């Protein structure tokens with residue numbers, strides 16, 4: 001049910017009661033879902049802890065939640081072997097963000113350009129398909145050779161991972177613009193440039209935004225893999241270092257930190273998207 | 289003939305064929321001869337799918353004829369001119385712009401300063417009765433309201449040639465009558481030449497100087513009827529007049545045949 005039914009002024013006292021009951025039911029359901037989620041989390045963590053302590057699974061390989069928590073605590077309080085934890089997070093975020101921005105800008109520009117200019121699309125299309133078919137993560141070692149241990153090589157791996165999904169979505173978005181809208185704007189007097197900037201780009205934004213969500217995850221992967229292969233700072237290095245000292249808890253702890261970082265970034269994007277798409281009808285019946 | 293005396297729109301033996309996905313050629317209109325005088329109001333009626341919308345796209349310059357010539361003000365049409373306004377059959381408002389911004393789009397595209405564009409847009413929104421909705425987005429409007437936004441967005445450009453593709457078909461009956469009267473007033477004020485496509489024969493007679501009946505597709509002009517009802521007209525009153533009914537019968541006997549042909553063809557295709 002849409003929120004309107006809940007807040008609509010009721011015509012009669014009978015209705016008011018029913019409306020209230022419905023609101024209460026909706027609220028109760030929300031709490032129930034939330035409580036079940038928390039319970040599930042604790043059940044899984046508890047089971048893991050118990051299995052590890054009872055030595056059903058090997059605690060050396062699988063670690064256990066309490067040890068992971070201790071590891072995070074140690075990192076936060078005493079710092080890591082490479083410096084403070086915040087510095088590692090910052091490095092990874094910085095590389096991912098820079099790679100993401102470069103990849104997104106390049107992807108959007110090229111996608112829109114190819115979507116609008118038939119000739120370019122016909123000429124470049126096959127090459128882009130070939131590049132996309134490459135498993136791009138194998139480029140990370142090459143970037144390490146080219147750009148060294150510093151952030152540049154990680155930024156480069158993030159860029160190649162981000163570019164393609166963004167490019168294809170922008171391209172598709174520019175291609176699928178409502179022909180009527182383009183015709184109408186041309187009749188109203190829009191130049192080619194105006195059609196691109198005021199019709200094609202706005203209608204492609206929802207396509208582009210879908211790819212932004214996915215691609216930020218890719219940027220993080222690019223940065224982490226780059227760091228894992230060779231770096232002086234970063235969460236990926238933390239994973240590599242923990243692995244090198246057979247510290248399973250360290251690997252898991254770094255993963256947990258990464259998950260939190262990724263979720264925060266995702267939340268920020270969703271917030272921006274809501275601000276940007278005020279013109280869109282609200283999704284009906286979706287609670288997320 | 290110079291551009292002062294030549295008719296507003298002239299189609300000379302114009303044909304348009306589309307390539308279908310299977311690669312075959314589909315002729316939408318063929319050998320079309322049509323003249324619209326300056327300041328004349330011409331209504332076009334014809335069976336569904338016969339090629340009325342296609343005819344308008346030829347005049348607007350959105351499409352080029354495969355054969356023949358299309359002249360606007362004595363000049364062959366090359367691309368989209370700035371004299372033409374086009375109200376499309378399908379919804380064509382910008383969903384990401386507010387109502388006011390939608391109506392401002394035309395003047396802004398043509399380089400009118402923002403303040404002036406806003407003023408003109410507000411004027412037109414008042415005329416179509418949407419002043420209090422200027423901050424809404426199209427998805428928050430009813431279908432009829434969106435159509436009125438489209439009308440305002442077209443009129444705000446002061447077109448000399450007005451192409452209208454079933455502009456009122458989405459409106460309720462009352463609004464439709466109001467809008468028709470409003471259109472007649474506007475048209476009388478601007479002296480624009482109008483080509484008005486409709487399925488509603490009554491509407492076409494009430495509005496136009498000339499009703500063009502098209503054949504079943506591929507369309508060509510079947511017959512042209514002069515409407516000698518006096519102006520100014522009020523659409524709700526004029527349709528009661530005996531002469532109106534007489535004209536209606538006459539045109540319907542011509543149009544009905546084409547509608548029947550189209551329907552029979554459809555039945556054969558389905559079978």
Ligand SMILES: Nc1ncnc2c1ncn2[C@@H]1O[C@H](COP(=O)(O)OP(=O)(O)OP(=O)(O)O)[C@@H](O)[C@H]1O
Nearest residue numbers: 306307308314316335336337338339340341342343
């Ligand atoms: N872009 C296109 N490609 C291929 N065929 C087309 C195209 N546009 C129109 N046609 C075909 O041309 C014919 C005429 O179409 P048109 O839209 O002009 O009809 P219409 O008279 O406006 O019909 P209606 O009254 O239903 O709006 C139809 O058979 C249609 O399928």
Ligand SMILES: [Mg+2]
Nearest residue numbers: 340341377453
């Ligand atoms: Mg049509």
